[in-house]
Amino acid sequence: MKRAFADLHLHINPKDQQTFERLIKRAAKFGYSYVSVPFNYEATQEESEKLRAFCSGFRLDFVLRADLRPRTENELTHCLRKIRRKFEVICVVCDNKEVARQAAKDRRVDLLSFPSLDYHKRFFDRSEAELACNSLAALEVDVTSLLVLEGPARIRLLSSLRREIAIALEFHVPVVVSSGVGDERFMRMPRDMASLGFLFGFDEAYALDAASTNPVAIVKRNREKLSSRFVAPGISVVKEGTDC
Amino acid sequence: MKRVKRRYLALQLETEGVPTEKEFMDAVWGAVARLYGEVGASMTSLALINLDVERKVVVIRTSLATLDYVRASLASINSVAGKEAGVHVLGVSGTIKALLKQL
Numbered sequence: 485m486k487r488a489f490a491d492l493h494l495h496i497n498p499k500d501q502q503t504f505e506r507l508i509k510r511a512a513k514f515g516y517s518y519v520s521v522p523f524n525y526e527a528t529q530e531e532s533e534k535l536r537a538f539c540s541g542f543r544l545d546f547v548l549r550a551d552l553r554p555r556t557e558n559e560l561t562h563c564l565r566k567i568r569r570k571f572e573v574i575c576v577v578c579d580n581k582e583v584a585r586q587a588a589k590d591r592r593v594d595l596l597s598f599p600s601l602d603y604h605k606r607f608f609d610r611s612e613a614e615l616a617c618n619s620l621a622a623l624e625v626d627v628t629s630l631l632v633l634e635g636p637a638r639i640r641l642l643s644s645l646r647r648e649i650a651i652a653l654e655f656h657v658p659v660v661v662s663s664g665v666g667d668e669r670f671m672r673m674p675r676d677m678a679s680l681g682f683l684f685g686f687d688e689a690y691a692l693d694a695a696s697t698n699p700v701a702i703v704k705r706n707r708e709k710l711s712s713r714f715v716a717p718g719i720s721v722v723k724e725g726t727d728c
Numbered sequence: 729m730k731r732v733k734r735r736y737l738a739l740q741l742e743t744e745g746v747p748t749e750k751e752f753m754d755a756v757w758g759a760v761a762r763l764y765g766e767v768g769a770s771m772t773s774l775a776l777i778n779l780d781v782e783r784k785v786v787v788i789r790t791s792l793a794t795l796d797y798v799r800a801s802l803a804s805i806n807s808v809a810g811k812e813a814g815v816h817v818l819g820v821s822g823t824i825k826a827l828l829k830q831l
Contacts, residue, residue, distance in 0.1 A: 514816075631806055634762070669742075672803050673816045679799035683763065688796070 487692065489674035490518035490699035492547060492573060492595070493626060493662035498523055498535060505538065506668050512542035514673045518703060519544050520573060522551035547703050549573040551597075557586035564592045572706045575624060581607050588615035594702050595660060596621050600629035603640055608648040613655035620705075622698060623652050626664025627672075627680045645684035653690075660702070661694040733792040736777065736827045737820050739802065741784040743813035749779050751809035752786060759801040772798055777824065785818070787827065795820070 491511060496503050498521045511519050519539060523532070532548050539546035550571040554560035560576065560583055568574065575595035578584035584607040587593045596616065598606040608623060616623070629641055652659050661681055665671050672680075674695050681691035708714055713721040741752070753776050760769040772794040777787040790798045802815045821827035 631804055669812050669814055670806065672814070676799065676803040676817055679796065679817075680803050682796040682800045 487674075487696040488517035488700055489515060489696045490520075490547070490703065491516050491663050491674075491677070491695075492518070492520040492549060492660060492699050492703075493575075493624065493664045494519060494521050495626075495628070495664045495666040496521055498531060503666070504535065507665070507671065508539055508542060508544060510668050510671050512544050514671065516674060517545055518547050518700060520547035520549040522549050522575065523571070524550070545703075547572050549575060551575045551577055553577045553579060554583050555579070557582050560586050561590070564590060568592045569710065572703060572710065578607055579605060584608075584612055585615060588612050588621055589619055590621075591619045593619070593621045594706065595624040597624045597626070600626060600633075600641055601637070603644050606644050606648065608651065610651055610655070613651045613657050616657045617655040620702075622658040622660050622702060623648065624660045624662055625649075625681075625684075625694075626662050627677055628664040628666075628670050630680055630683065631670050642683055649685045653685075658698045658701075659686075659690075659694045660699045661691070662699075732773070733822070734773070734789055735792050735795050735820055735822060736824050737788050737790065737798070737802075738818040738827050738831055739786040739788065740816045740818050741786055741808070741813065742816065743784070743808055743811050745811065746779075746781050746784060747809045747811075747813075749776055752776070752779060753788075755805055755808040755813070756788065756798075756802065756815075759805045760798065763801050763804060764797055768794075768797060774798065785831065786815075787824065 494507050496507060536546040548571050550567055552563050554563060573594045574592060575597050576587035576593050577597045578587055587596055598608060625645060633641060649659060661677060663671060663677055678691040678695040681694055715721060756774060757769060760772055773791045775789045777789055779786050799817060802817060805813060805815045807813055819827055819830035821830060
């Protein structure tokens with residue numbers, strides 16, 4: 485069966501209509517099936533429906549995603565309580581260790597993201613992976629930094645990523661590769677984006693899974709949970725009425 | 729002596745204007761060398777087979793053992809001859825004939 489590829493992180497402002505349209509057209513041309521743009525948690529349903537309608541015109545499935553940047557774990561849990569049921573994917577950008585640990589153990593978090601440039605703030609170590617493997621969180625890697633950076637900065641980033649990926653594989657934490665692009669010239673075809681995974685220790689099958697199977701599984705799981713027919717994992721309402 | 733297996737890659741070049749063969753291969757060699765160093769680059773046996781100026785489609789050859797290195801390096805190219813550029817892999821094959829059928 486043909487793989488469905490997903491880019492869950494187009495790093496653009498959803499209100500910037502022109503850039504959004506350009507990137508969506510390009511994503512459709514390159515063969516992606518799912519795309520997502522991060523919203524802040526005050527996004528209106530009207531805005532998201534407009535973007536979804538535009539994407540469906542190009543046979544792209546638009547995924548509603550929120551990026552959270554909390555400063556404390558209380559702020560994180562408060563935000564999650566408020567928005568979990570409004571978004572299909574929740575990503576937490578971990579700026580400190582306290583938030584990283586709380587995000588890794590909270591089952592409402594889908595993606596853990598760490599700053600690419602500040603390697604002191606990459607908190608994905610063995611403890612983080614152990615917490616993440618017991619919840620549902622996946623590690624998100626944005627490849628755009630690998631295209632933009634050069635020299636020592638890229639070497640340092642690759643070194644951090646290689647270490648983190650080895651830990652993720654050891655603890656069976658899923659990894660999601662996203663582009664993180666805000667400019668169309670850095671956008672790559674899905675298999676090219678996956679091939680950048682070779683640089684930090686993926687084999688071919690795992691690199692392709694990180695750009696297709698893993699993100700698609702997150703989207704499907706959350707859509708099922710958000711559906712009105714969902715009761716509990718594995719249980720859903722199939723028929724309603726008096727003659728059941 | 730064991731025969732070296734090769735792979736041919738068809739690439740779509742996205743850039744303003746068309747670079748010369750030398751400029752394009754310099755960009756590819758530069759990307760491979762930046763990521764894998766000169767020793768790594770020397771193992772790739774990279775060679776340019778054809779550059780279609782009209783369609784901006786390039787065919788290059790590499791060894792099968794280093795195909796992953798080359799694909800990752802091609803994805804990391806963002807300029808050719810000083811101009812912004814992107815390189816996308818359209819297809820990979822063991823023979824030029826089969827590669828051209830894919831296009």
